Amino acid sequence: MTMPPAEIKLPNPVRSAFDKPLHDGTVTVNIGPSHPATHGTVQIIAELDGERVLRTDVHCGYLHRGFEKECESHTWHNLIPYVDRLNYVSALINDFAYCEAVEKLMGIEITPRTRYLRTLLSEYSRIVDHLTCVAAGLMELGAMTAFLYLVMVRDYMYEHIADLTGARVTYSYGRIGGLARDLPETWLARLAEILDKYEMFIGRVHGLMDRNRIFIDRMRNVGVISTAEAINWGYTGPILRSTGAPRDLRKDAPYLAYAELDFEVPVGIKGDNYDRYYVRMREMDESVHMIRQLMDMLPDGPINVDDRRCVFPEKRLVYDEIESLINHFKLVMDGPQVPAGDVYLAHESPNGELGFYIVSTGEGIPYKVHARAPSFVHMGGVHRMLDGYQLADIVPTFGSVNMIGGECDR
């Protein structure tokens, strides 16, 4: 180990909000930014009285990589792999939300098959995201078996999505005006098998956890937030629903094919950690229900719209005719020409409202891409769930918020 020379003083990247203790006898501790029990690089400065948390100052930004700045120097197409890395647990939903925002500005209506496929894959991603969140949260409380059951199912799904997209986690599968490729043969048959496996394992997890005394003691009445407060602090998604408010963009402002599906919006009772666990578990069941409907509804037909402004011509034509060759060249070099204007488009991501605000000046490169990331907004109000509870409650409460560093820090 080489230590930095003594003359280099390492500056502190953050300035704590707590310069004076609340009263005598309190201790201020620093948790993170890299801590084995926080999923993501987040720093929590907590003032404690004994083991009770009096107040917390949450710092994020350790994973900031200039996403929005970088977006301003690449073509609209080139951003697709980059938006994947916002919420890297459910990358497909980022893809589809971004592509739909661009399509809206271009006035493109996607083909029916793509509309259903995007819906199906969004729900599939939601299951993967919730599995990850619930599994990690349970493991942190010591429930290793439940963790292994859940990540086993998740891995079936990762491998299965890799059969379709070629990647396990960051898929780059959405395209402006369509999708990268159609389903491989037997993909849907395997999907049905995995959903059955999911039901078997999720049943076991319910049996292990739901009425487990230790689990209830750690989760019930911990990290409570009311509906009014959740809305005030900008919470959306499972956290808002756990407070009892059935607010879900898939129902309230249906996009893709959600208006045609039969599903419920599960809600909690009091907005504590247990409710957030249960809302996620129930949402996965609803997603499975939706996927089964979509498998029957999926129509045949093309996956890409016939629009030369954004969709690449067939490779065969690129080699055979000059118009397609030029079309291909222009799409790669200049990017799709998106009409000037701005649009805000929101999808219900597993964490809440994922919005893209994009501004175009009519060129192949965006003027501005802003991601309204649910995790970032949630970090602004997470102190309301941490303050007043025990130091050890920070871990399960923070886990139940499911902060994803990629989208939080951008």
Next chain:
Amino acid sequence: MASPVLEQLQQRLAPTVGEAAFAHETLVVHLAPAALLATVELMRSEFAFDLFLDVTAVDWPGQTPRFEVVYHFYSTQHFGRVRLKTRVSEQDPTVDSLVALYGSARFMERECHDMYGIDFRGNADLRPILLYEGFTGHPLRKDYPKEREQPLVPYRK
């Protein structure tokens, strides 16, 4: 199709506050910075816009005023969406903070301050959030070069 609530809001705002038109089912209102706080209060108290979703800015160098601050609101009761746009100058990029109305304003305004240098009058905590203490400049301004590096710890030789 615009919802009746949004149309009412449009009729209420258009004569006094500024241009208000629909774009992609969202009511887009252009207003002066001085009218911001009163408008948001009205939207919140009478039109049930209870969710403050997002604030960001767009930098238009060469135009005056240079910065466009963009707000997004949503109602969890009637599901309408409103976008407010206000312009502030480079010399005095100041708008009123919404922290007194919405808790969520606290972090989002900090981010916008980080990235564009917009000052939110009334937000007492504008410490860096995605950036770090000592960072100079505002990276999402168009005149901030993408390649500029400001390492907190010197690179190893």
